[in-house]
Amino acid sequence: MEMLSGAEMVIRSLQDQKVEYIYGYPGGAVLHIYDALAQQEKIQHILVRHEQAATHMADGYARASGNPGVVLVTSGPGATNAITGIATAFMDSIPMVVICGQVPSTLIGEDAFQETDMMGVSRPVVKHNFAVKHPSEIPGLIKKAFYIASSGRPGPVVIDIPKDMTTPTDKFEYSYPESVSMRSYSPATRGHSGQIKKAIELLLGARRPVIFVGGGTIGGRACGEATELAQALNYPVITTLMGLGAYPSTDRQWIGMPGMHGTYEANMALHHSDLILNIGARFDDRVTNATEKFCPTAKIIHIDIDPSSISKTIAVDVPIVGPAKSVLLEMLALVAKSDTQPDVGALSDWWVEIDQWRQRHGGRYERNDNGLLKPQQVIEALYKVTKGDAYICSDVGQHQMFAAQYYKYDKPNRWINSGSLGTMGFGFPAAMGVKLHYPDAEVVCVTGDGSFQMNLQELSTCSQYEIPVKIVCLNNQSLGMVRQWQDMNYESRHSQSYVESLPDFHKLMDAYGHKAIIVKTEAELMPALEQAFALKDELVFLDIHIDPTEHVYPMLVPKGSMRDMWLSKTERT
Amino acid sequence: MRHIIAVLIENEAGALSRVVGLFSQRNFNIETLTVAPTEDPTLSRLTVTTSGSDRVIEQITKQLNKLIEVVKLVDLTEGDHxxxxxxxxxxxxxxxxxxxxxxxxxxxxxxxxxxxxxxxxxxxxxxxxxxxxxxxxxxxxxxxxxxxxxxxxxxxxxxxxxx
Missing domain, CATH: 3.30.70.1150 (ACT-like. Chain A, domain 2)
Incomplete structure (x- = not known):
């Protein structure tokens, strides 16, 4: 049996887990691990400039690939800096394994230098966390961490390793477990057949159905099955912010995103539906508007791997706990051999109604005649230039909603955003994580002048490792979404939402050795984008000046139902 | 309504803090809480009394079940006890x-x-x-x-x- 130190076990276990990249930042408590890292070549470490970015890079990679991202940080500030990124992954159910150092076990509890109770601090924002009590536990705990992070409803797992668990001279027998079994953790492997039968009866008897697809469909790798079911039935499909790309957005049956800034037709169809088949979405508050007014005539079937997501905010009629993929496969088989078929007449009337709603708004926006670019125009141009095939990693704010609304996602895992936590600063490092793993793909960070400044230090990481992401900054010299809410709810008192003293982004990119292009007019837009994407090996920052007064529409009216929307600054339903 | 929930949980450091943390994090009530190891020293048994609407109680049991270290639980008030x-x-x-x-x-x-x-x-x-x-x-x-x-x-x- 091979004898390894705890530090060597950490690295060997990650190798045996087939990890290619880890993102991190060294410090006192993890120096033994970093020393073990330096003595091997299988795993590449990416040195970030702030630990938050390490977690977002791992997260971006996880969202694009479906595999857990791996982070290595030191104790104290290293660990606490990672918290925002861990919480971001937790809220969006993204698999991640975070290894953090801890002060030696003999000092724990004594307020030692760089000591933080990471078990306590991270507990509310992790799927699980482990503290290492003996070096020989390390391989087993790492195996468990990957298993927990990526099975069931995925999420981040933290492993807290006191420095004395990694002492180079203390060697123990190493073997990496082949499998894990835990008596206290066994996620559902299939749905209840009786419930699935009931669901099919409702589904086939519906006259105004919608299929409501969430992030769980992507996380559960069930997009093909969901698409097949929707097309077999010819039912309209709505994808949530987290589910964009799970069903092709250019297909006729896709009617948009629901919720706060969802499409008019998606919100109207939901409100008037008689049946909602929810696949892996959790009816969160940004989707439902007032829960007591949510879809008054709809029966609801809800497929979710996490039973606690079912009937949490909205009571459902047929709950199905299980992995989306196996449940949908069972549903497809039942639909294929069922004697009942959907009522073609009712369905065609339903489509006529939906198409009328589609006509009414259909993502329209007013263009300026004074030359100021509209953010929507920029996203449409981006879609054209990238032929709809880029990974779009968004930050948080108005630009995020525009990127969700005006880029059409035909594939899953291409739209990467912090949906639930809404973490500004997420987009750029997430894009870096994606680009490292998919060097031949176009990877774009869509950001704003506010969000970008929350993690711009990573420009330096991009220089070091030559990560040529493209950054599309919708520059409105303000915190656009805050400003929009202030316009709508606070009589346009723009309290602290104007970003004074923006840096000269051109000079900033110069300082880091990157390229910047400034765009101020419509005429400059397409050529600038084309030029940027032609520079395959360069990070290009597009500083695109847009109309600072623009709002995101449609927008649900607070405390209303799904059909209560602002459609423009002056028009509401 | 008042409910008594009995939970078998891995007898590990920090397991109790996850239960207590869950209640405060999700705004659930704890009226009483008792905990001690069982005849199997790897397991602790925990009894929580709590109150809430049916929906809240359903969430409490589901969220408790979701904790990785919770092995099994039962709402005793659902039957004779x-x-x-x-x-x-x-x-x-x-x-x-x-x-x-x-x-x-x-x-x-x-x-x-x-x-x-x-x-x-x-x-x-x-x-x-x-x-x-x-x-x-x-x-x-x-x-x-x-x-x-x-x-x-x-x-x-x-x-x-x-x-």
């Missing part, structure tokens, strides 16, 4: 009243476990209602100190919570 709580209570017992205290303790089948010339310390076991009734019967003016264990519970009949 026995609940007990133990109280140690220090009572003023002087003059004529001293006999009255003794009588009340007997009626409630309590035991006097410590005595001074002016104090009885009483041990009393029962459901929450019985303990509350005892305090009422004695009169709060005579109560110097109380300590209650919180509720522990078990299902009646052949239902067993084990792995």
């Amino acid at each position: 026995i609940e007990r709580e133990m109280m140690l209570i220090k009572l003023k017992a002087t003059g004529q009243h001293r006999d009255e205290v003794k009588r009340t303790v007997d009626i409630f089948r309590g035991q006097i476990v410590d005595v001074t010339s002016s104090i009885y310390t009483v041990q009393l076991t029962g459901d929450q209602g019985k303990l509350d009734a005892f305090i009422n019967a004695i009169g709060e003016a005579y109560v110097l100190e109380t300590v209650r264990t919180g509720v522990s519970g078990i299902a009646r009949g052949d239902k067993v919570l084990s792995i």
Whole structure:
């Protein structure tokens, strides 16, 4: 049996887990691990400039690939800096394994230098966390961490390793477990057949159905099955912010995103539906508007791997706990051999109604005649230039909603955003994580002048490792979404939402050795984008000046139902 | 409505903090909480009494189940069950009243476990209602100190919570 130190076990276990990249930042408590890292070549470490970015890079990679991202940080500030990124992954159910150092076990509890109770601090924002009590536990705990992070409803797992668990001279027998079994953790492997039968009866008897697809469909790798079911039935499909790309957005049956800034037709169809088949979405508050007014005539079937997501905010009629993929496969088989078929007449009337709603708004926006670019125009141009095939990693704010609304996602895992936590600063490092793993793909960070400044230090990481992401900054010299809410709810008192003293982004990119292009007019837009994407090996920052007064529409009216929307600054339903 | 939830949880450092943290994090009530290892030293059994609407209770049991270290749980109030709580209570017992205290303790089948010339310390076991009734019967003016264990519970009949 091979004898390894705890530090060597950490690295060997990650190798045996087939990890290619880890993102991190060294410090006192993890120096033994970093020393073990330096003595091997299988795993590449990416040195970030702030630990938050390490977690977002791992997260971006996880969202694009479906595999857990791996982070290595030191104790104290290293660990606490990672918290925002861990919480971001937790809220969006993204698999991640975070290894953090801890002060030696003999000092724990004594307020030692760089000591933080990471078990306590991270507990509310992790799927699980482990503290290492003996070096020989390390391989087993790492195996468990990957298993927990990526099975069931995925999420981040933290492993807290006191420095004395990694002492180079203390060697123990190493073997990496082949499998894990835990008596206290066994996620559902299939749905209840009786419930699935009931669901099919409702589904086939519906006259105004919608299929409501969430992030769980992507996380559960069930997009093909969901698409097949929707097309077999010819039912309209709505994808949530987290589910964009799970069903092709250019297909006729896709009617948009629901919720706060969802499409008019998606919100109207939901409100008037008689049946909602929810696949892996959790009816969160940004989707439902007032829960007591949510879809008054709809029966609801809800497929979710996490039973606690079912009937949490909205009571459902047929709950199905299980992995989306196996449940949908069972549903497809039942639909294929069922004697009942959907009522073609009712369905065609339903489509006529939906198409009328589609006509009414259909993502329209007013263009300026004074030359100021509209953010929507920029996203449409981006879609054209990238032929709809880029990974779009968004930050948080108005630009995020525009990127969700005006880029059409035909594939899953291409739209990467912090949906639930809404973490500004997420987009750029997430894009870096994606680009490292998919060097031949176009990877774009869509950001704003506010969000970008929350993690711009990573420009330096991009220089070091030559990560040529493209950054599309919708520059409105303000915190656009805050400003929009202030316009709508606070009589346009723009309290602290104007970003004074923006840096000269051109000079900033110069300082880091990157390229910047400034765009101020419509005429400059397409050529600038084309030029940027032609520079395959360069990070290009597009500083695109847009109309600072623009709002995101449609927008649900607070405390209303799904059909209560602002459609423009002056028009509401 | 009040519910008693019995939970088997891995007997590991930090497991209890996950349960307690869950309740505060999700704005659930804890009225009482008792915890101790079981006959299998790798498992602890925890009893929580809580209250809330059916939807809240459903969320509580689902969220508890989701904790990785929770092995199994049951809402005892869904069926017939026995609940007990133990109280140690220090009572003023002087003059004529001293006999009255003794009588009340007997009626409630309590035991006097410590005595001074002016104090009885009483041990009393029962459901929450019985303990509350005892305090009422004695009169709060005579109560110097109380300590209650919180509720522990078990299902009646052949239902067993084990792995």
